[in-house]
Amino acid sequence: MSMYRLNKKALQILRAEVQRCSGNDQVSKIEQEIVIKRLEQLCLEKGSAVKFDEMRDSVVDIYPQFSEKVLKQAAKANKSPGIFTTVKWATILLGSSAGMLWVINLPYPMIRWPVAKTVPILLMPSYINMDYHYREAIKNLEQADQLINQATSPYDIEQGSQRAKEAQKNLDNLPVWFLGYYPQTYCNFFGCSWKFTVDEFEAARRRVARIDAIAFQDRNAFTPLAQGEMALKLARQEYEKATSIKDKELAIASWQxxxxxxxxxxxxxxxxxxxxxxLKAYKRDIDNARIGTFIAAAQEFDLEAEKIQPIQPKAASELWEQASKRLNQIPTENPRYLEAQRLLAGYQVKLKTVADPRSGTYIEAAKEFAIAAAKASQNPPHPVVKWEQIEKLWQKSIDQLEKIRVEEPGYVAAQKLLAEYQTNLGIIETRRKDENEAQASLQEANEQIQSLIASSPADPQQLKGKIQGVINRLRTIKAGTTAYAEAQRLLISAQKRLQQ
Structure with a gap:
């Protein structure tokens, strides 16, 4: 019965030395994984026992410092059957015919093919060279793939590109025309397990090209990354040093x-x-800077407008318009939105006072009612009483706007607000109506439930019909009402009772 070529005891001895020779960086971990896989593959192969030289060949290309003492211990533990006699014979044969061997191992098919069929041992130098470059190509390809696809720094990209170039050199040293001729004699001695066909050779070359292309693209992408980060850093510095609104806005433009x-x-x-x-942090920072600049600019315009209003009302009006324009650019989801809206309301009152004191007062009063209604509407659902209070606030806001006559300068602005506030009033009326209906439905469902508890029909079908009636009533209660959560709880309970 054939035995496995490397036993577990020998594997443990070799594994311990691999871990001792290996470092802690990413490349070292990849190298360690490659060597361990080689050794584990020998444990799965059946045939002659692995000897000292083959063990050394399996590790020395990656770990030249691998202890020979450990290799001898592993060879002894593996109980090898004495292959060194054959190797010694081959060495003597090769040494006595150096000139002939040089000719035989030239890369010409007409020379190698007859020798490979009759005396393959004479091609051992070629086989050793093929074995070395095959192993190196696989090792370098695996390292390049992991370094490129799992890069953590630009250094990994450079290392991956270098490994891909080394793999290409190894592939260039493999005689493609000879890959189909399995080196039986060499592999009988050293236990190689090649499965490298011409198609796989071409696939490996394509893999090298793909990795090299990815590395090239990655290296090129580092230039705009470095340039963009440098430009962003300089823009932030300019923003922090800026003393005027104009300089801040120019810095923000460069930042963007x-x-x-x-x-x-x-x-x-x-x-x-x-x-x-x-980018998420960069965008957050520029948004904060931009909003801060909008508010600061609006406040500066306001101060200047206050100074010149008595003698230059038209210029003051233009400044308040500029202040309002800045504040209107602040989105509703920004934390400083309410602050901006308070400032905006004040500036618009001042603006309207300059152009039309009477209509400006009505508009300001309408906005105050609208702000109060909006605040009261937050965090729904609300009971019917509160929805009614909110309705009254919107109605008061509308009443103020309707006082502005067509001929007054503030009429167009008032009509725009009026359309918005009437829409809001309609929404609140709908919410109040839904809440009212939901409460009525919940009360009716509870009364039906209490009736069933007090007097349940004896007929099961009749009982199920009444439970279904409760379920139908509960399903009419809309989401967004205060009764919805209780209705859902009762609905689940009723459905369970219906299924019994």
Missing amino acids: AAIDQLEQIPEATFAGETAKTK
Whole structure:
């Protein structure tokens, strides 16, 4: 019965030395994994026992410092049957015919094919060279793949590209025309397990080209990443040093241009992934800076308008319009939105006072009622009484706007607000109606439930019919009402009772 070529005891001895020789960086971990896989593959193969030289060949290309003492211990533990006699014979044969061997091992098919069929031992130098480059190609390809596809720094990209180039050199040293001729004699001695066909050779070359292309793209992407981050850093510095609103706005424009440049980096590259993780913070910072600048600019315009209003009302009006324009750019989801709206309301009152004191007062009063209604509407659902209070606030706001006559300068602005406030009033009326109906439905459902508890029909079908009636009533209660949660709880209970 054939035995496995490497036993567990020998594997443990070799594994311990591999771990001692290996480092802690990413490349070292990849090298360690390659060597361990080689050794574990020997444990799965059946045939002659692995000897000292083959063990050394399995590790020395990656770990030249691998202890020979450990190799001897592992060979002894593996109980090898004495292959060194054959190797010694081959060495003597090769040494006595150096000139002939040099000719035989030339890379010409007409010389190698007859020798491979009759005396394959004479091609051992070629086989050893093929074995070395085959192992190196596989090792370098695996390292390149992991370094490129799991890069953590630009250094990994460079190392991956270098490994791909080394793999290409190894593939260039494999005689493609000879891959189909399995080196039986060499593999009988050294236990190689090649499965490298011409198609696989071409696939490996394509893999090298793909890895090299990815590395090239990654390296190119680092340039716009570095340029974008440098431009962003300079823009932030300019913003922090700026003393006027105009200089701040110019710095913000440069800041935004740098962010736009970073967004153009292909996401498939390492640089693109790096930029993507940083862009969220960059955008948050520029939004805060932009909003802060809007508010600061509006306040400066207001101060200047206050100074010149008595003698230059038209110029003051233009400044308040500029202040309002800045504040209107602040989105509702921004934390400073309410602050901006308070400032905006004040500036618009001042603006209307300059142009039309009477209509400005009505508009300001309408906005105050609207703000109160909006605040009261927050965090729904609300009971009917509160919806009615909110309705009254919107109605008062509408009443103020309707006092402005067509001929007054503030009429157009009032009509715009009026359309918005009437829409809001309609929404609140609908919410109040839904709440009222939901409460009525919940009360009716509870009365039906209490009736069933007090007097349940003896007929099961009649009982199920009444339970179904309760379920139908509960389903009419809409989401967004205060009764909805209780209705859902009762609905689940009724459905369970119906299924019994």
